[in-house]
Amino acid sequence: MRFDIITIFPEIFGSVFSGGVVKKALEKGLIEVHVHDLRTFTRDKHKQVDDRPFGGGQGMVLKPEPIFAAVEEIRCREGVPVFLLSPQGRKLDFQYAEDLAQNDQIILICGRYEGVDERVIQHLVTGEISIGDYILTGGEPAALVVVDAVSRFVPRVVGKADSVKNDTFFTGLLEFPQYTRPRDFRGIKVPEVLFSGDHSRIESWRLKKSLEKTWLLRPDLLESRTVSREEKKILEEIKTEKKGKRDESD
Numbered sequence: 001m002r003f004d005i006i007t008i009f010p011e012i013f014g015s016v017f018s019g020g021v022v023k024k025a026l027e028k029g030l031i032e033v034h035v036h037d038l039r040t041f042t043r044d045k046h047k048q049v050d051d052r053p054f055g056g057g058q059g060m061v062l063k064p065e066p067i068f069a070a071v072e073e074i075r076c077r078e079g080v081p082v083f084l085l086s087p088q089g090r091k092l093d094f095q096y097a098e099d100l101a102q103n104d105q106i107i108l109i110c111g112r113y114e115g116v117d118e119r120v121i122q123h124l125v126t127g128e129i130s131i132g133d134y135i136l137t138g139g140e141p142a143a144l145v146v147v148d149a150v151s152r153f154v155p156r157v158v159g160k161a162d163s164v165k166n167d168t169f170f171t172g173l174l175e176f177p178q179y180t181r182p183r184d185f186r187g188i189k190v191p192e193v194l195f196s197g198d199h200s201r202i203e204s205w206r207l208k209k210s211l212e213k214t215w216l217l218r219p220d221l222l223e224s225r226t227v228s229r230e231e232k233k234i235l236e237e238i239k240t241e242k243k244g245k246r247d248e249s250d
């Protein structure tokens, strides 16, 4: 999968892809990330990428000409989806990231200042992607989030297929707690079941912990998901246990 990022601050991306899963995916050629300096697509001698808003008002707006020129040059073929990073866009979530990973190329436009000329939104982009209900100073951090989250769905990017399957949201539940060495850290012990070697007991414990975490931290996820009969039984157990603990401490 190929990501093309259009930005006026290409230097921001300097070292962010030089570590971890994304770096390995780049080295293996599973993904490509191309960062394009918007200024190189200007035609005037001052390489101007922004201008004052018509009608007055604060700040600057990114001009349409270099953005259109950049997309027209970068897209490998007609129909390549083009996204503007924008707080007004569709919020990125697990499902959206997975859908985006079905493309062989996506182009990401990073806005700055007051944003981009509306004609880019109306006549160039396929959609707008938001990473949350807050305002960033520029689209670059959002583009990084998109590249990282979407790459995880590109086949073979995440080492063991299992680690994606266990990820929070994959099953509509939060992931179970994870532990590593030491077994005893300052008297805080790792749950015994994890040393039992009994895979089915470990799986049951993990499912119970996932359900418990989801019920406590993100009950909305349980409401929007079909809960199996077995899971319902476990949830009842969890609720009874929690109630018992509360009664004890009263």
Ligand SMILES: C[S@@+](CC[C@H](N)C(=O)[O-])C[C@H]1O[C@@H](n2cnc3c(N)ncnc32)[C@H](O)[C@@H]1O
Residues within 6 Å of the ligand: 084, 085, 086, 087, 088, 109, 110, 111, 112, 113, 114, 115, 116, 129, 130, 131, 132, 133, 134, 135, 136, 137, 138, 139, 140, 142
């Ligand atoms: C200061 S913001 C402009 C916000 C714009 N004036 C508005 O109210 O919609 C500058 C740029 O940051 C990016 N940006 C800001 N918040 C974002 C978010 N939550 N998700 C994705 N991109 C965001 C967009 O590319 C935006 O054009």
